[in-house]
Amino acid sequence: xxxxxxxxxLVKRRGSREILTDVTFRATPGRVTGxxxxxxxxxxxxxxxxxxxxxxxxxxxxxxxxxxxRLRQPLRTVGSMLDGSGAHRSRxxxxxxxxxxxxxxxxxxxVAEVLDQVGLGAAGGTRVGRFSLGMCQRLGLAAALLGxxxxxxxxxxxxxxxxxxxxxxRVLLRGHADAGGTVLLxxxxxxxxxxxxDDLVVxxxxxxxxxxxxxxxxxxxxxxxDAFFALTGATAGGR
Amino acid sequence: MTFFDTVAAETRKTATLPATAVALAVxxxxxxxxxxxxxVGVRAALRSGRPELAYTSPVEAVFSAVxxxxxxxxxxxxxxxxxxxxxxxxxxxxxxxxTTTLTATPSRLGVLAAKAVTVVLLVAVAALVVIPASLAxxxxxxxxxxxxxxxxxxxxxxxxGIYWMLTALIALAITVFTRNGIVPIIVLVVNSTLVxxxxxxxxxxxLARFLPDLAGTSMFAGDLLAFDDALAPxxxxxxxxxxxxxxxxxxxxxxxxxDA
Numbered sequence: 001x002x003x004x005x006x007x008x009x010l011v012k013r014r015g016s017r018e019i020l021t022d023v024t025f026r027a028t029p030g031r032v033t034g035x036x037x038x039x040x041x042x043x044x045x046x047x048x049x050x051x052x053x054x055x056x057x058x059x060x061x062x063x064x065x066x067x068x069x070r071l072r073q074p075l076r077t078v079g080s081m082l083d084g085s086g087a088h089r090s091r092x093x094x095x096x097x098x099x100x101x102x103x104x105x106x107x108x109x110x111v112a113e114v115l116d117q118v119g120l121g122a123a124g125g126t127r128v129g130r131f132s133l134g135m136c137q138r139l140g141l142a143a144a145l146l147g148x149x150x151x152x153x154x155x156x157x158x159x160x161x162x163x164x165x166x167x168x169x170r171v172l173l174r175g176h177a178d179a180g181g182t183v184l185l186x187x188x189x190x191x192x193x194x195x196x197x198d199d200l201v202v203x204x205x206x207x208x209x210x211x212x213x214x215x216x217x218x219x220x221x222x223x224x225x226d227a228f229f230a231l232t233g234a235t236a237g238g239r
Numbered sequence: 240m241t242f243f244d245t246v247a248a249e250t251r252k253t254a255t256l257p258a259t260a261v262a263l264a265v266x267x268x269x270x271x272x273x274x275x276x277x278x279v280g281v282r283a284a285l286r287s288g289r290p291e292l293a294y295t296s297p298v299e300a301v302f303s304a305v306x307x308x309x310x311x312x313x314x315x316x317x318x319x320x321x322x323x324x325x326x327x328x329x330x331x332x333x334x335x336x337x338t339t340t341l342t343a344t345p346s347r348l349g350v351l352a353a354k355a356v357t358v359v360l361l362v363a364v365a366a367l368v369v370i371p372a373s374l375a376x377x378x379x380x381x382x383x384x385x386x387x388x389x390x391x392x393x394x395x396x397x398x399x400g401i402y403w404m405l406t407a408l409i410a411l412a413i414t415v416f417t418r419n420g421i422v423p424i425i426v427l428v429v430n431s432t433l434v435x436x437x438x439x440x441x442x443x444x445x446l447a448r449f450l451p452d453l454a455g456t457s458m459f460a461g462d463l464l465a466f467d468d469a470l471a472p473x474x475x476x477x478x479x480x481x482x483x484x485x486x487x488x489x490x491x492x493x494x495x496x497x498d499a
Contacts, residue, residue, distance in 0.1 A: 052345045053338060053499035069345040080342050084334030089327050090257050096339075099255075103248030103343045128327070136331045143339065160332060 003029055003064050003077070003150040003182050005050065010059035012045055018206060019045055023059070025201040025211050027184040029150075032177045034197030034214075035186040038232060042206040043186035044082070047155050050184075051080050063151065075104040079144030080153040085136035086143060089129030093120055093139050096128065097146060106147050114142040119168075133160035141169070151182040158192050170196050194224045204232035242353065245344050249319075249353040250360065252340075258318045259361070266311025266365040266403070267372075273304035274373040278380040285384045297377035297385050298392055301370070302459050305399045308369060309431040312362050312403040314424060316410030319354045321420025341499050351415070351494055355487065358407045366400035389461070398458030398472055405455055405483045406431070412483070415490035441468075448475075455479035 005027040012020040020042045027033035035043050048054040050061040052068035063071060063078055071077050087096035097111040115124045118138040123131070128139065137160045144152055152173070158166045173183050173196055187193045193200065200217045202210040209231045210217045214224070221227035253259055277300035323337040344350050374392070378385065406427075413423045430436055431452065441447035445468045448454060456464060457475030470478060 048338075048499070051342050053341055055496075055498060068342075071345065074345060075343055078342075082334065082338045084327050084332030086334050086336060086339035087327075088256065088322050088325055088336045089331075091255065095255050099248045099252040100339065100343050102251055103244055105244055128331070131331055133331050136327075136334075140332075140334075 005033075005061075005063055005078075005151060005153070005182060005184055006065075007046060007050060007061045008059055010046060010049060010061060011057045012042075012049065012054070012206075013057050020049075020056075020206045023203065023206070023208055025208055027151075027182050028199070029182045030177055030180050031198040032173055032183040032185070032196055033199040033201060034193035035184065035201050035203060036190065036193045036197075036228065037186075037188065037203035039188055041188075041203045041232070043188075043203060044155055045206075046203070047080075047082065047153055047184075047186060051078070051082075051153060053082075073104045073106075073147070075100065075106060075147035075149065077147075077149050078151045078153055079147060079149035081137075081140035081144045081157060082155045085128055085131065085139040087128040087136075087139060090127055092125050092127055093131075093142070094124035096139070097143060100143060100146055104147055110146055110148070114145045117145060118142040134162060134165055137161055138165070141172075150180075152176060152184070154183075154185040156187055157185050158187065158189065166192065190224050190228050202228065202231050242349055245346070245349045245353040246356050248344070249350070250357045253315075253319045253322070253354070253357045254361065256318060256322055258322070259315065262311045262314035262318060263361065263365055264311070265314065266308045266362070267369045269307035269311060270301070270304040270369050270373050271376060273307050274301050274377050275380070277301075277303055278377040281377075282381045282384065285381065295386065296389060297381040298374070298388055298395075299461070299463060300377045300381070301373040302395060302399065302461065303463055304373060305402065305459055306431055308365075308399075308403055309406050310428050311365065312407040313410045313427040313431065315361055316358050316407035317414045317420045317423050317427075319358050320411050320414035321418075321423075324418045325420075337499050347495050348491055351487075351491055354411060355408055358411055359404050362404045362407050363400065366403055370396045370399060391461070394472065395459045395461055398476065401476060402455045402458050402479070405479050406452070408483045409451060409486055412486035412490035415494050449478055451479045451482035454482075 008024050010020050010023040023046055037043050049056045068074060093115060094111055098108060101108055101111055115121050118141050120138050120142060123135060157169055161169060177183050197214055200214045201208055218224050218227040221230060278297055281297060281300050323340055324335055327334050340350060410423055410427055414420055417423055437447050437450040437453040441453060448468050448470055454470055454475040457469045458472045
């Protein structure tokens with residue numbers, strides 16, 4: 001059940017602008033790692049490179065020592081959720097998950113299982129375009145869980161969830177890590193990360209400004225919020 | 240993960256989009272409807288003793304209806320790729336299907352090849368239904384007054400099917416470049432129905448016969464082609480296939496390098 005996500009000296013440029021500079025961190029099994037930073041700090045870019053969607057200009061992002069693009073049935077190793085549901089709006093939730101399952105040789109019975117698991121059991125036949133934001137997030141999570149992966153990579157997973165949904169995902173991710181899985185999630189919401197994460201990677205302007213167990217990163221500051229603003233150089237009213 | 244899994248997933252994905260159903264309906268019903276109108280015209284001309292007023296036979300009534308089926312083939316090719324880039328509204332978190340597709344199947348060449356196979360299969364099924372059905376319909380309407388069928392109906396039928404497949408693949412490749420279905424649909428549909436740029440160019444230069452649509456048309460058009468220097472059917476097919484292969488190769492190179 002060991003599965004490490006490692007990002008090493010990642011550099012990414014868009015045009016002449018460097019949006020990631022020497023980003024290095026690890027997400028280890030049995031722990032929830034929170035990638036925390038203001039909007040535009042480079043969280044999504046880092047995750048997209050880790051998932052083989054975008055190319056880095058330098059550095060490596062590896063899943064158990066190999067690039068994501070080399071994984072044979074990636075959905076069975078890493079479950080991921082980027083912005084929204086990742087489904088075409090004129091598909092039903094069930095249809096979306098079914099083609100995904102087919103692509104990775106995942107038994108189709110998993111589709112109904114994950115729909116029930118995320119609380120969309122009754123909405124499987126509804127077109128994604130009719131979903132609410134919260135339902136789309138749940139569908140994105142269902143897609144991530146589809147292949148029973150050892151690692152979960154989630155970009156802003158609590159976005160759009162109601163308090164009950166946030167509590168539910170916290171329990172889910174905790175359970176995944178406690179069972180030996182690896183969880184890497186990004187967020188710009190400090191309170192959420194504070195309650196979910198074991199390890200913290202704070203990123204600002206494309207650079208990692210602090211990383212380590214959450215208590216170490218926040219040591220010397222009264223709260224995570226104080227640590228965050230001090231580390232990222234953001235001003236409290238500036239976001 | 241095998242290529243077969245990727246093809247199975249892509250086929251299911253494309254075949255279950257509502258736009259695909261519309262495209263298949265156009266590919267099948269469009270030529271049947273035009274054939275019907277043409278065939279009635281042929282029958283009337285034959286009965287009035289003025290066959291020069293219409294297409295000369297039921298067979299020509301069918302093959303002059305091929306361009307309308309091309310519209311469906313274009314839409315199929317465009318939808319297979321364009322659907323990946325359709326953005327969801329910000330209200331539901333935004334996002335596009337392409338991220339799901341490429342995290343599920345990181346092999347980009349595999350994804351593109353599977354899409355090409357899917358599009359060819361769908362067009363082939365449509366062609367196998369619509370061309371025999373149109374020939375039967377035209378034959379039935381014109382009836383016993385029809386002149387003897389010209390040579391080469393089978394090869395022209397196959398040619399029309401291949402023309403649709405290659406057109407769909409060209410549409411697919413172009414949509415990889417644009418990452419949006421609207422522009423390729425408008426340009427390609429207008430070009431294959433209302434105003435053919437290639438036909439216009441053919442009035443300026445004989446080189447226009449080497450353009451993909453005009454070259455490919457010679458596979459099925461027979462004497463219908465209003466163009467003096469038309470290529471022979473097999474040559475025309477090979478020219479169009481070369482264009483298709485070139486565009487697909489270029490699309491693959493772009494798709495491989497580009498950030499999703």
